[in-house]
Amino acid sequence: MDIFTREKERILQTYRRLNVEIVRGEGVYLIDRKGKRYLDAFGGLAVNLLGHRHPELIRAICHQLECYVHLSNVFIQEAQLSLADRLSALSGLNRVFYCNSGAEAVEGALKLVRKWGRGLGRRKVVSFDGGFHGRTMGALSLMSQVRYRDGYEPLLAECFQVPFNDVEAFCRVIDRQTAAVFLECIQGERGVIPIQEDLVNTLKEYRRQYGFLLVVDEVQTGLGRTGTFIAARNWDLDPDIVLLAKGLGGGLPLGAILTREQIAGVFGIGGHGSTMGGNPVACRAGCALLDVLERDDLYGRARVIGNTVMARIRQLQGQYPDWIKDVRGIGCIVGVEFLFGAEQIACRCLEKGLLVNVTHGNVIRFLPPLTFGDEHVARTCDIVEEVIHELAEKESNYSVGKVNGV
Numbered sequence: 001m002d003i004f005t006r007e008k009e010r011i012l013q014t015y016r017r018l019n020v021e022i023v024r025g026e027g028v029y030l031i032d033r034k035g036k037r038y039l040d041a042f043g044g045l046a047v048n049l050l051g052h053r054h055p056e057l058i059r060a061i062c063h064q065l066e067c068y069v070h071l072s073n074v075f076i077q078e079a080q081l082s083l084a085d086r087l088s089a090l091s092g093l094n095r096v097f098y099c100n101s102g103a104e105a106v107e108g109a110l111k112l113v114r115k116w117g118r119g120l121g122r123r124k125v126v127s128f129d130g131g132f133h134g135r136t137m138g139a140l141s142l143m144s145q146v147r148y149r150d151g152y153e154p155l156l157a158e159c160f161q162v163p164f165n166d167v168e169a170f171c172r173v174i175d176r177q178t179a180a181v182f183l184e185c186i187q188g189e190r191g192v193i194p195i196q197e198d199l200v201n202t203l204k205e206y207r208r209q210y211g212f213l214l215v216v217d218e219v220q221t222g223l224g225r226t227g228t229f230i231a232a233r234n235w236d237l238d239p240d241i242v243l244l245a246k247g248l249g250g251g252l253p254l255g256a257i258l259t260r261e262q263i264a265g266v267f268g269i270g271g272h273g274s275t276m277g278g279n280p281v282a283c284r285a286g287c288a289l290l291d292v293l294e295r296d297d298l299y300g301r302a303r304v305i306g307n308t309v310m311a312r313i314r315q316l317q318g319q320y321p322d323w324i325k326d327v328r329g330i331g332c333i334v335g336v337e338f339l340f341g342a343e344q345i346a347c348r349c350l351e352k353g354l355l356v357n358v359t360h361g362n363v364i365r366f367l368p369p370l371t372f373g374d375e376h377v378a379r380t381c382d383i384v385e386e387v388i389h390e391l392a393e394k395e396s397n398y399s400v401g402k403v404n405g406v
């Protein structure tokens with residue numbers, strides 16, 4: 001029985017999987033069983049910030065494996081502290097809670113803001129339509145998309161979503177009962193939609209006026225992807241709580257809630273926990289990741305990669321205005337919105353050895369590692385260009401055929 005059939009028979013069918021069996025990663029490439037190489041602009045959905053099998057990540061992981069793989073969180077662990085020191089210096093937030101995933105970070109932050117708000121009469125949690133925060137019941141309570149919520153309601157009470165970038169709607173919902181606003185500065189899953197300046201300004205102003213906590217979900221955009229440690233810096237936002245996961249463990253499961261001492265204090269002993277949270281192997285990988293990001297100035301590199309990809313695809317948009325509606329993003333998160341479903345574009349790219357992701361049906365999302373070289377950027381754009389030229393040619397032959405009655 002082949003691997004695809006076995007998967008269908010053994011694994012819950014919650015993902016539409018690609019028809020490719022990867023056996024090895026090598027830097028910015030993935031290699032399938034037949035030896036075909038794929039340039040990886042899919043990036044493990046924003047996990048593989050340094051590509052695959054980066055030697056420094058491997059070294060850090062092996063070093064910790066030689067010491068111990070797991071201790072209970074009742075033990076003090078140097079690996080957790082080393083990473084916490086680094087995260088604290090980078091974020092300006094001096095307390096860290098470790099967990100294993102993005103949704104778990106969101107869930108923990110929800111508990112934290114609820115408890116913080118309880119004594120102050122603040123129960124309301126506000127978030128934005130189109131935001132994606134994970135699959136747990138708490139995370140779903142922050143999301144309005146029917147396709148994620150359907151069948152799981154009732155969700156948490158007192159959670160309100162407003163249309164993204166709609167300042168008036170935002171102002172209408174905020175009041176003195178608001179405990180927190182959860183924000184994804186660039187809505188990745190919705191198709192790479194950045195926050196607009198007037199919402200940023202209103203958010204800052206209303207925060208001063210109403211005193212709610214600002215929680216930024218940087219699970220996808222954090223750790224240098226947008227050219228800054230967290231994307232919120234691009235808009236000079238100074239959050240009370242930052243949520244990290246995806247790339248934090250260098251490919252191993254690790255999430256973190258970063259906050260200030262005054263807020264963190266509301267949890268207290270036993271107030272929250274996670275058996276596997278802050279696994280020391282993942283924390284060592286996290287330290288190595290931060291070392292490489294800084295040493296190789298991958299923050300700057302992320303911007304160069306994004307700007308080059310966007311400039312090239314915008315040229316293509318000039319040639320195909322009836323195909324490409326918009327090109328947007330910051331650093332290594334770029335969305336190309338098509339005027340039709342983008343699945344066929346991604347399939348053709350895959351055939352040609354380029355991995356990209358489709359989100360929101362009509363958006364190709366590029367989430368390349370920050371280690372993409374100029375040649376990888378050029379190859380990515382060449383393949384997308386080839387695919388569009390070929391599809392356009394096929395379409396024009398088809399239309400000519402129709403006119404000629406073929």
Ligand SMILES: Cc1ncc(COP(=O)(O)O)c(C=O)c1O
Binds near residue numbers: 132
């Ligand atoms: C912005 C954001 N928040 C939270 C999550 C949930 O993360 P996880 O899948 O690790 O639970 C995701 C996952 O894609 C995400 O993009």
